[in-house]
Amino acid sequence: MQKIHASPGAYERRRGWRGWMAAISMGMLVLILSLILDGCGGGDVAGVGSGGSGTASGTVSGFGSVIVDGVEYADTRASVQRPDGAGALQSSSVKLGQRVRLVFDSSNNAQSIEVLSQLVGPVTALPDYNGWMQVLGQWVRVVNNNSDPTRSSPTVLDGCSGVAAIASGDTMEVFGSWVWDASKSATVLVATRMERLAVAPALVQLGGVVQGLSGTSFRLNASNGTLVQASSLPTDLADGAVVQVWATQSAWAAASSSVPLQATLVLRSETSAADLATGQALRLGGLASQFDASARTVVVQGMTVQLAAGLVLDEAALARGEFISLQVQRVGDKLVASSVDVRSGSAPNDDLGGKTLLIGNTSGINWNTSSVQFSLRGVQVQAAAAVIDNSCKAVSLTAQISVRVEGGVQTPGQPVTATRVQCSPAT
Numbered sequence: 001m002q003k004i005h006a007s008p009g010a011y012e013r014r015r016g017w018r019g020w021m022a023a024i025s026m027g028m029l030v031l032i033l034s035l036i037l038d039g040c041g042g043g044d045v046a047g048v049g050s051g052g053s054g055t056a057s058g059t060v061s062g063f064g065s066v067i068v069d070g071v072e073y074a075d076t077r078a079s080v081q082r083p084d085g086a087g088a089l090q091s092s093s094v095k096l097g098q099r100v101r102l103v104f105d106s107s108n109n110a111q112s113i114e115v116l117s118q119l120v121g122p123v124t125a126l127p128d129y130n131g132w133m134q135v136l137g138q139w140v141r142v143v144n145n146n147s148d149p150t151r152s153s154p155t156v157l158d159g160c161s162g163v164a165a166i167a168s169g170d171t172m173e174v175f176g177s178w179v180w181d182a183s184k185s186a187t188v189l190v191a192t193r194m195e196r197l198a199v200a201p202a203l204v205q206l207g208g209v210v211q212g213l214s215g216t217s218f219r220l221n222a223s224n225g226t227l228v229q230a231s232s233l234p235t236d237l238a239d240g241a242v243v244q245v246w247a248t249q250s251a252w253a254a255a256s257s258s259v260p261l262q263a264t265l266v267l268r269s270e271t272s273a274a275d276l277a278t279g280q281a282l283r284l285g286g287l288a289s290q291f292d293a294s295a296r297t298v299v300v301q302g303m304t305v306q307l308a309a310g311l312v313l314d315e316a317a318l319a320r321g322e323f324i325s326l327q328v329q330r331v332g333d334k335l336v337a338s339s340v341d342v343r344s345g346s347a348p349n350d351d352l353g354g355k356t357l358l359i360g361n362t363s364g365i366n367w368n369t370s371s372v373q374f375s376l377r378g379v380q381v382q383a384a385a386a387v388i389d390n391s392c393k394a395v396s397l398t399a400q401i402s403v404r405v406e407g408g409v410q411t412p413g414q415p416v417t418a419t420r421v422q423c424s425p426a427t
Helices: 010-014 016-039 249-254 315-320
Strands: 054-063 066-068 071-073 079-083 089-091 099-104 110-115 119-125 132-135 138-142 156-158 171-181 186-196 203-214 217-220 226-230 242-248 261-263 265-268 281-287 289-292 297-300 303-307 323-331 334-342 356-362 371-376 379-384 401-409 416-425
Touching: 066 099, 099 171, 138 171, 138 203, 171 203, 171 281, 171 289, 186 203, 203 249, 226 265, 242 249, 242 261, 249 261, 281 297, 289 315, 297 323, 303 323, 315 334, 356 371, 356 379, 379 401
Parallel strands: 054 281, 054 356, 079 110, 138 186, 156 186, 226 261, 303 334, 379 416
Antiparallel strands: 054 066, 054 099, 066 071, 079 089, 099 110, 119 132, 119 171, 119 203, 132 138, 171 186, 203 217, 203 242, 217 226, 242 265, 281 323, 289 297, 297 303, 323 334, 356 401, 371 379, 401 416
8 A cells, every 4th residue: 555655745756657647648638628718718717826826625634744635735834724604714723634725836835724614513413323413404424434435534533532422412513525425315424524612603604515596595415405595695606516604503593494594604615617727736635426427527525527538547436436536627617637546546546645644743652562642743643562663662751753653543533543653853
């Protein structure tokens, strides 16, 4: 298995020469198509990340700097923010399992990071044996183990010792991928991170995919889903878009199947073609949904992506709804993928953030016990003696060292289980 690289530019290097030759060829195809389409009336729309930079949308899979879907971005100069219910951006922090959107330069230096929570509010249906639960009436699926058919990593569960400790009415902040689920006849959130909040916020936050848009109202996630009404909506909002919706606690309590939820704010939460300049890169990670082999399209986080002509890919993995990573560009008014990697693929594209990598400085840890539990970069880690390198066991308790952990979450609510721990002088 390919390990997650821990240096800027890891995304480029992990593909190898063959992968990059294919990507370059597809990139030229996309560029030619964009020139043709622009000549037919498709114009540039300057958006977030314009001016030679790129945009990435995916899941935080570790920290060296910050790692998103297995790609490391230097974040020393990056602002970290999240939107609030008043439409302002507030300072925030990045945590394992969050969905984020970041803008980066040609050297993989993150310039800005936006934290994108999908749901913030009370648990309205407790998890069942298969991990199905509801938050704010929206379907959420907790990934319980590494054998999930989507190749999703187990859900990071913070503030609870396990799924069984979740109680009705608990305020949860949930991150993940929105996908269509035929068994629920609805778009559901496959959770990458759930955090129980000690204090309920003044505003609840719903999210999901817009359906039945009419005027300033729409349904969330299903034809009979939560009815949302707002005084105004984003001008480019359309059916199929992923949104964030804020409302007061009292408005949430008053809403019903026929009484609309009166929203204080509705924001479109994912990148669209209009946000990108022609030819600008978008690295997009998430679960494949609604793959259409005939039209050669796939939906990821509410975004319909056209697969470039001639692009060879694992169509069966897309049909199964596996975790994928796409290199996308704007071509006219469409998003076109020049490459698609799947997490179940062969090396060097078989990770995509499926493993957790943590690198940070620490001290005061006794590495010479049968099992060591410690915190690194705000993440709890459990390491058996067999996976701890001698480079750690030889250091004194007082020495400041740099620790590198490879591993992953095995069970929601439990620490990251290390598969390898190495130490070196602190940087």
